[in-house]
Every structure is written in C-alpha cells, then in structure tokens.
Amino acid sequence: MTEPTTWETFTLERPEPGIAVVTLNRPERMNSMTNTMFVELEKVALQLDHEHDLRVVILTGAGKAFCGGFDLDDAEGLSSLTPMGMLDQQELAARALAAIRSIRVPVIAAVNGAAAGGGLSLSLAADIRIGSPAARFNAAFVRIGLSAGDLGASWHLPRLIGPARAAEFAYTGRFIEAVEAESLGLLNAVVPAESLLDEALAMARLICANSPAGVQLSKRALHANMEVSSYAAALELENRGQALLTRGEDMPEALAAFKEKRNPKFTGR
Numbered sequence: 001m002t003e004p005t006t007w008e009t010f011t012l013e014r015p016e017p018g019i020a021v022v023t024l025n026r027p028e029r030m031n032s033m034t035n036t037m038f039v040e041l042e043k044v045a046l047q048l049d050h051e052h053d054l055r056v057v058i059l060t061g062a063g064k065a066f067c068g069g070f071d072l073d074d075a076e077g078l079s080s081l082t083p084m085g086m087l088d089q090q091e092l093a094a095r096a097l098a099a100i101r102s103i104r105v106p107v108i109a110a111v112n113g114a115a116a117g118g119g120l121s122l123s124l125a126a127d128i129r130i131g132s133p134a135a136r137f138n139a140a141f142v143r144i145g146l147s148a149g150d151l152g153a154s155w156h157l158p159r160l161i162g163p164a165r166a167a168e169f170a171y172t173g174r175f176i177e178a179v180e181a182e183s184l185g186l187l188n189a190v191v192p193a194e195s196l197l198d199e200a201l202a203m204a205r206l207i208c209a210n211s212p213a214g215v216q217l218s219k220r221a222l223h224a225n226m227e228v229s230s231y232a233a234a235l236e237l238e239n240r241g242q243a244l245l246t247r248g249e250d251m252p253e254a255l256a257a258f259k260e261k262r263n264p265k266f267t268g269r
C-alpha cells in the first residue's frame, strides 16, 4: 500500500497495484458535497482516467454516511447567485459526476451509509454498488424544493430500477434501505459493514485478473449501449470493440494461457 494522498475533501489510497480507493472525507457533514469537492472529484477522476496501470476505482465515504448530497450549509450562500451563476454551479457539479462516470476503468461504490440527493447521484455514477446494511438511498431533492432531475439521477434510475419505481422513489422522497435496494438492483450485494471494503477489493481483484482492454471496452459498450436506440447500432459498436481486441496482445496471450493451463499475463496492449 502506498501512502494515501489527502485532498481537502477526500483521500486517495492505492491498497494494491491497479486499484485506487477514493474516500469522501467530510464525515462530520455526512460527506456532503461542496464546490471544492466537485472541483476535486473532477480533477481526481481525470487524473485516474489517465493512469495506464489503473484497473479499478473504489469510491466510498468516511464515517457513517456515503454522501449526504449537496452541503445544505453551502446552499445558503448560493441564493445570492444570479440564475446563470446558479446554472454554473449546477454544471460544475454535473461535470464532476460525469468525470467519475466516464473513468475508463470500472468504478465500484462501496456504499457505507446514506446516499442522499447528490450522494445518490454519485453512487449511480459508479458501475457497481456494494452496500453495508447501513446503505440507504434517498432522492432528497423534492424534500428541499429541487427536482430529482439532478446530477444524472433521472437518467440512471429508470434504467436501473424501472420507470415506475424510479417515479415512486423520486416523487415520494422516501428512503430505500439496503435490503430493498439489493432486491431492486440498486445494490449488487449487501455485505457486513466490517467487510464492505474487503468485498469491494475482492471484486476489484477479480476484475484486475482479466484483460484490461477487454474490461475497458466492455465498459464502453455497456455505457454506449444504454444510449443507442437500436440493437443494430449496439451490434455495430460491439463488433468494432471485438475487432480491436482481436488485434491486441491480450487475446492471443489468453488463448495461449488456456492451452498451457496457466494464468494469462495481460498487458492491456
């Protein structure tokens, strides 16, 4: 494990080769999001996205919450902004979450507690969510006069839990606790709190054992095909990815390893 690097709003740790752990670090404010956090999250996402040897990012929260959404104390200060100023703030926040979502490698959210409002949106920007029993989700937006059309929540939720459940969740502002979240597919798994990070690391290791290029092009295909409208377009995109991968080093190495009954040594080239 290398020494953690501490940013103002989170820590970045590298427990083992290929794995980065980003921990939101404002536990006294339920890891709520400030403009500084948005700026720093965008920066670290762009930094990680350019690390050739990175294979998986794990995102979690310090203390008892994953992320309590926008810092409501900060919100006070925003009311003096012009409408365009407010739009700038919203776009700054949205860019941060888009940067997290578009990191080339898989992002696993280890949801250690409440994910409310923008915190829900942040958890949805990850590809995979593993929760502790304390994981709970809340589209808090409507409870404070905002819309659930926020930081990607209105795009992810219908695709993840279905339009009707997304509507109920968004309109009622109720909490979805861990067990229900797992049954809806909002969580991939619920694991004991004390082993949450270990479980995320175990899943990360499984991913690290596979072809980096294969995993990254799988992520691109899965993300892109949630956007394309047709099966034909999806096949076309998949075909291009496979054609690229068959020209790389990993596939022949995987075939040779299979024949020689040994583990492949992937390079990602």
Ligand SMILES: CCCCCCCCCCCCC/C=C/C(=O)SCCNC(=O)CCNC(=O)[C@H](O)C(C)(C)COP(=O)(O)OP(=O)(O)OC[C@H]1O[C@@H](n2cnc3c(N)ncnc32)[C@H](O)[C@@H]1OP(=O)(O)O
Pocket (backbone or CB within 6 Å): 028, 029, 030, 032, 033, 064, 065, 067, 068, 069, 070, 071, 072, 073, 075, 078, 086, 089, 090, 093, 114, 116, 117, 118, 119, 140, 141, 144, 146, 150, 151
């Ligand atoms: C409001 C935004 C307005 C601006 C709009 C335009 C700005 C554009 C830029 C930003 C765009 C971002 C868009 C995102 C929007 C949102 O996220 S809206 C939703 C905001 N979040 C919430 O409404 C959630 C509020 N918190 C809770 O519901 C609960 O605290 C919890 C997170 C579910 C945890 O509950 P519990 O475990 O019971 O802890 P509590 O006792 O409630 O809280 C402990 C302390 O933490 C403080 N805290 C919690 N959440 C926040 C928060 N979001 N901001 C600031 N502080 C928070 C809470 O006040 C407690 O503090 P103390 O009383 O001092 O102990």
